[in-house]
Structure formats: C-alpha cells, structure tokens
Amino acid sequence: MKTLVLANQKGGVGKSAVATLLAHHLHRAGRRVLAVDLDHQGNLSSILQRSNRALSAPVTADALLTSARVDVPAGTFVLVPAADALLGLERQPAQHTPFARNLRAFLRAQAGRFDVCIVDTNPNPDIRVIAALASADFVLSPIQLNQEAIDGVRGLLHHPRVGVHKIRAVLNPALRLVGLLPTMVEATPFQKANFVEIIRHHQSLLIPIGERAGEFAFIPKRSAIAEAQAHGEILWEMKKTAARDAWTEVEPTMRRLSDIVFAKEDEHVA
Ligand SMILES: Nc1ncnc2c1ncn2[C@@H]1O[C@H](COP(=O)(O)OP(=O)(O)OP(=O)(O)O)[C@@H](O)[C@H]1O
Numbered sequence: 105m106k107t108l109v110l111a112n113q114k115g116g117v118g119k120s121a122v123a124t125l126l127a128h129h130l131h132r133a134g135r136r137v138l139a140v141d142l143d144h145q146g147n148l149s150s151i152l153q154r155s156n157r158a159l160s161a162p163v164t165a166d167a168l169l170t171s172a173r174v175d176v177p178a179g180t181f182v183l184v185p186a187a188d189a190l191l192g193l194e195r196q197p198a199q200h201t202p203f204a205r206n207l208r209a210f211l212r213a214q215a216g217r218f219d220v221c222i223v224d225t226n227p228n229p230d231i232r233v234i235a236a237l238a239s240a241d242f243v244l245s246p247i248q249l250n251q252e253a254i255d256g257v258r259g260l261l262h263h264p265r266v267g268v269h270k271i272r273a274v275l276n277p278a279l280r281l282v283g284l285l286p287t288m289v290e291a292t293p294f295q296k297a298n299f300v301e302i303i304r305h306h307q308s309l310l311i312p313i314g315e316r317a318g319e320f321a322f323i324p325k326r327s328a329i330a331e332a333q334a335h336g337e338i339l340w341e342m343k344k345t346a347a348r349d350a351w352t353e354v355e356p357t358m359r360r361l362s363d364i365v366f367a368k369e370d371e372h373v374a
C-alpha cells in the first residue's frame with residue numbers, strides 16, 4: 105500500500121478537493137482505496153459519505169493515533185472519518201511519539217488490504233500532519249497561484265516542524281515530494297504571471313505532464329468542481345456538460361498522480 109498525504113499549511117487551497125477527486129479516480133481505476141481524514145473540519149469525510157461510494161469505518165481518525173491497535177473493515181473503498189477529538193491531539197505533547205508510532209503501525213497493518221491510502225490533513229502544522237508525513241510514501245501540496253501561496257512554498261520545504269526537509273531528516277527519509285499542484289487555476293493575467301513566477305523559482309517542484317517540456321499538472325477553477333464538493337457528487341457522473349468538461353481537464357492530472365504513486369509497483373509486477 106502506498107500512502108499519499110495532501111499537505112499545505114495554507115487553508116482553502118484545494119487539499120480536500122484534490123483528495124476527493126483522487127480517491128474517486130483511483131477507486132474507479134480498480135485500486136483498493138483507504139481514505140483517512142485527519143482534519144477535524146471533516147470536509148473529506150462528509151463529501152465521501154454523501155457520495156455513497158465509500159464505506160465509513162466505525163472508528164474515527166483520532167483513534168489511529170491514540171490506539172495501538174485499530175481495525176477497519178475490508179473493502180474496495182473505506183473511509184476513516186474525522187472527529188472533533190482530532191483537535192485535542194496537539195495538546196498532549198507527551199503522547200506525540202506514541203501517536204506517530206500508532207499511525208505508522210496502523211498503516212503498516214493495512215499494507216495487504218488496500219492499494220493506496222489517501223490522507224487529507226488540516227492546515228495547521230501539528231502532530232496530525234507530522235504523524236502522517238512520518239509514515240507516508242508521498243506528499244502532494246496543492247497551492248493557489250497567489251503571492252501569499254508562492255511565498256508559502258519555502259515553508260512546505262523548510263518549516264521547522266512539518267517541512268519536507270525536516271521530516272526527511274528526522275522521521276522519514278523515504279518521504280517523496282510528488283510536488284506542487286496549482287489548484288483553482290484561472291486563465292487571468294494575474295494567475296498566469298504567478299504561474300510563470302512559480303516556474304522560474306520552483307520548476308523542479310512542479311509535476312511535469314504530457315509530451316511537451318514546460319507543461320505541468322494543475323487543476324482548473326471550475327464551478328462544477330465546487331458543486332461536486334458541496335454535494336458529494338462524482339464529477340464525471342454529473343449530468344451537466346460543464347462537469348464532464350471539467351473532468352476532461354482534470355483527468356490527465358489524476359492519471360499522472362496515479363502513475364507516480366504506482367510507478368515502482370507496476371514496473372515490479374511487469
Ligand atoms: N478546482 C476547483 N474549482 C472550484 N472550486 C474549488 C476547486 N477546488 C476547490 N474548490 C472549492 O474551494 C474551497 C476550498 O477547497 P478545499 O476545501 O478543497 O480546500 P482545503 O485546502 O482542503 O481547505 P482547508 O485548509 O480548510 O482544509 C471549497 O469550497 C471547494 O469546493
């Protein structure tokens with residue numbers, strides 16, 4: 105099982121939307137998907153619950169950190185939903201090491217039961233994010249193309265607690281940064297200029313896509329995506345043409361992310 109964590113200390117950048125799209129895409133592609141919602145706001149939980157595709161585990165995500173042994177039901181698409189108790193974990197510093205250890209043990213125990221675990225996180229850089237990154241194979245960072253987000257890119261790498269460099273150095277040398285995924289991208293001059301700035305300063309962190317050099321994975325801003333999120337609908341199943349058009353734009357990015365996550369395994373199998 106490969107574990108991918110959505111992380112960015114900025115709120116509202118599209119973490120939960122990307123987690124949702126990717127979870128549904130991988131499930132449709134025949135992967136056994138475990139979704140874990142570490143954000144007490146529970147956006148991913150309510151969206152997946154409304155979609156009626158994922159089976160909700162009887163345990164909530166806080167238990168994955170607080171309990172040494174937690175079982176979730178088997179299935180092709182299982183959600184471990186959020187709970188308010190997630191908010192209290194940061195306030196128990198003496199337990200932080202066991203919390204990280206418990207989550208790692210849980211994920212290891214799921215290895216043969218699921219193909220992929222997608223972890224949605226809260227924007228605050230706390231023990232939930234640290235524990236997730238400490239046990240993950242991959243971290244993917246959705247970003248918005250505004251100046252504040254671009255300034256925040258350094259934090260993704262260098263934050264003293266949850267920066268990728270720190271996590272790799274101290275907790276998880278194998279953590280791989282899939283990259284920055286610009287989300288809610290609009291074809292405005294302002295966003296285009298910011299995209300150019302990101303390419304200039306952080307090209308190696310973007311996710312190349314397609315045949316041509318200089319093309320990178322991104323998610324456009326589309327009202328159909330916001331609607332799908334609001335109603336728990338699956339983008340490509342929505343009746344509106346706009347939704348199907350949005351899916352046509354998003355699908356190459358989902359395929360690319362899937363290829364990255366499963367690259368080694370599939371090569372190995374082949
Ligand atoms: N590509 C998109 N096009 C249009 N709206 C989007 C898109 N992605 C996300 N949204 C909307 O933007 C809002 C914020 O997105 P989302 O909840 O995914 O961000 P987040 O990073 O998970 O936020 P938080 O930090 O609060 O967890 C939501 O209302 C969502 O529906």
Ligand SMILES: [Mg+2]
Pocket residue numbers: 119120121143147148224225
């Ligand atoms: Mg979210």
